Amino acid sequence: MEKNIKKVLLSQEQIEAKVEELAGYLRAEYADKNPIFIGVLKGVVIFFADMVRKMNFPCEIDFMCISSYGAGATTTGNVMVKKDISADIKGRHVVILEDIYDTGNSLTFVRDYLLSKEPASLKICTLLDKPERRKPGVTLKPEYVGFTIPNEFVVGYGLDFNEQYRNLPYIGVLKPEVYEK
Ligand code: IMP
Numbered sequence: 001m002e003k004n005i006k007k008v009l010l011s012q013e014q015i016e017a018k019v020e021e022l023a024g025y026l027r028a029e030y031a032d033k034n035p036i037f038i039g040v041l042k043g044v045v046i047f048f049a050d051m052v053r054k055m056n057f058p059c060e061i062d063f064m065c066i067s068s069y070g071a072g073a074t075t076t077g078n079v080m081v082k083k084d085i086s087a088d089i090k091g092r093h094v095v096i097l098e099d100i101y102d103t104g105n106s107l108t109f110v111r112d113y114l115l116s117k118e119p120a121s122l123k124i125c126t127l128l129d130k131p132e133r134r135k136p137g138v139t140l141k142p143e144y145v146g147f148t149i150p151n152e153f154v155v156g157y158g159l160d161f162n163e164q165y166r167n168l169p170y171i172g173v174l175k176p177e178v179y180e181k
């Protein structure tokens, strides 16, 4: 598995420190709001689990699943809800946790979809941001961003290529020949 990794972009230690920092912002903001943390499956699961364990106040978790990348490394621009949240978020404080803000298709869709359910507030916390890939016209600005990264395809800490590599404890750059063949 690791022979396909060109380099480690973010080590386990760097990720842990960033998770602690981001969690600190959310603790300060949501301690008395009983928020619902919503994760977009599946890439976010590792980040999500690390983040919510650092919340020392009442909160709920929920998940949705959308179709985005399919099996390859290019996006289609077509987003669909494959699994909806089960909570009623009307009037609730919602925080979307995301693994990576890339073209912006997914997050824009999820934000608009959840806003249509009339939450009291909605903010976005993404571990990674890859601004060079943003589609023109995407204006969304996540309130909390962990790391801004260069335009390289990354895997690990939940992020996959063809459903592989999610279990790596760090975030690495995949060798291009792995996804170009
Ligand atoms: P967007 O809709 O293009 O912003 O893409 C968001 C989704 O695409 C993320 O939630 C990831 O699942 C996936 N994705 C984007 N960039 C990468 C990457 O570098 N590695 C792995 N998955 C990625």
Ligand code: MG
Pocket: 040, 041, 042, 043, 044, 099, 100
């Ligand atoms: Mg994702």
